[in-house]
Amino acid sequence: METSRLCSSVIALIAMNCLALSEVYADEVLVRLTGLRDCSVESLHADGYDVTSVNLNQDYVDIFIDRADISTLEEKAQNIKILPESWGSLLPSNAANAGYYYSPDENWDFWTDLAATYPDLVQSPVTIGQSFQGRDIYSICITSSSGPSDKPAIHFNALTHAREPAGNSVMIDFGMWLATEYDNDTMATFILDNSEIYLVPIVNPDGYVANMPGGGNQRKNMNFTTPVTSDGIDLNRNFGYQWGYDNMGSSPNPYDPTYRGSAAFSEPETETLRSFINSIDPIGSIHYHSYGGMLIYPWNYVNQPTPHQSTFQSWASAMTAQNGYQYGRCGELMYPANGDACDWSYENSEHQTCLSFGVEVDDNGFWGSQNDSTAIADFSTECRFMNKMLCMNLLNQTGIEYESETGYSGMLSVEGVSPNPVTNAMNLSVRIPSGSLAVTVYDLSGRRVDEFSLENPDSGDCQLKWVVPEGTPNGVYTLIIQSGSQTAGSRFTVLR
């Protein structure tokens, strides 16, 4: 796409801002490129394309583009496919709100109601700052009155990118689970007795409102004028760690989707998140985005490991054991991105080290589940497991021990699998807190390969043996163990 064409379409868009969003976006489609030729994700970014998702393992790149501009992609990939309309920006004809995603008003009502229903656990939403257009950005704290008085904070946020509502659904699900399962589920009880969970469900309320009633394509904030004319600033490139380091995944061009703004923290939304995170001083965080099915950890500004690489890697392996998300650094999975929120929250001298992850929820495009409550429930449950595992790992690391009903102190965990790769039989070393254990092995597409259970193994360290079933193809597999309400897992490879 030539820059001039991009600019003129944006100017046209601004001129049309009195029209309904559906009319503005009616000609934009989501296309999937497979088999890139003579170009890279970096060069597509540099050319100003709106790259919405990348999966280098599965060899695809998705781009939001005017239908009239699709021909500019023809030389760049072996295959170009327009994705189904439900993946794009077309609105359901009678949508009064955001469908099964929560609209801004519904979101506020949900948290206010949850706080009224569970006043001992859920605090009413608290305004932590204002957006560019003056809307409140709010946080919700969930914790119990039991446990130590000085509990560590763990932070989750969503909708920094306004067209990515899946992360907000994950916030709703996680808050609901914590509140309703406290005193029922030992893990929910443990988390709330030992930490304060801080959720900021809508970091970019202006953009989210602009995208109502769902289906809109606004990614950035709604600051179109300061200090230069633009179509908004990419808040997730506006954070203060390595802001604009080398233009990777971060653009100085005001009309690019990844425009980083005039200076680090130039935007009220990022400045709000900055002061908020500094004030709660969290030990860990997840920044939710969509879509793509990925768990990402720093560094993001360059494709290099942090001093916490081995912790990030082993936690990510456990966190993704159930949903099979790919995990790694941004530069390994997609492309490096300067000045993102995750790097800043991890390496920031203004507060303690915060083990920060980013998630690309495995939604069907940005708005693809708008009319599909089952899909929203499914991806929310998958992400709930990641949230739980992060909390458990963080608390475990700070020396707070999990005690199950049986009195065994510690988490259910897979301590080791060997040999890996496995040929015929594998030794499993696990730690079990309670009286029964179920083991299930899945392939990468989620198909059950084998399962077995033990009625009363000794609690504590336990050695098991698993024989690879005849005919199991070579490949990567996921092993999930379950005991009581706990789940843990590991990946391994079968190589015959």
Ligand SMILES: [Zn+2]
């Ligand atoms: Zn995003």
